[in-house]
Amino acid sequence: MPKYVLWGTYCDDVLEKRAPYRQAHLDGLAKQKESGVLITIGPTKDITKVFGIYEAEDEATVRQLIENDPYWQNGIWTEYSIKEWIQAF
Template sequence: MSTELKKFLVWGSYCENVLEKRAPFRQVHLDNIKAMYESGRLLTIGPTQDLTKVFAVYVAIDIAAARQLVEADIYWQNGIWTDYEIHEWTQVY
């Protein structure tokens, strides 16, 4: 088994009324993504301007580990993110 880290693109959807529904979880979410970014497990994350989708690039050993990172987020656990697609990414530049 390889221990090489891979990059995974994630596109997800937000729930309706996301601004109101995320409020109780927002600081925990922000603290978590900051810690993941600082440790190198997250390269970027953010919403689309219309707040309907989220985009992220996670770094993990395999797709199962990347899914664990997504599903450990308080937004996923509380239905703020309602679904997501994940794809291994080959970065050229």
């Protein structure tokens, strides 16, 4: 199954703005991880970018997961890109 890399950007004042949506966001990610579609995800140390790796049937599936996430729907993630990834090792 193909793998996809997510790079996204967080809004300004992310630590304050994410608070109302954080638990729903984490719960959704946990479900994705349990299902096997989410390999890993997390912010950069400076909390300006988010990086993730997904394993899914197609890019549309990954886009749907991202766009249904409370962080995307509430402007915590402000933009994202997805690239299909070839894992060499």
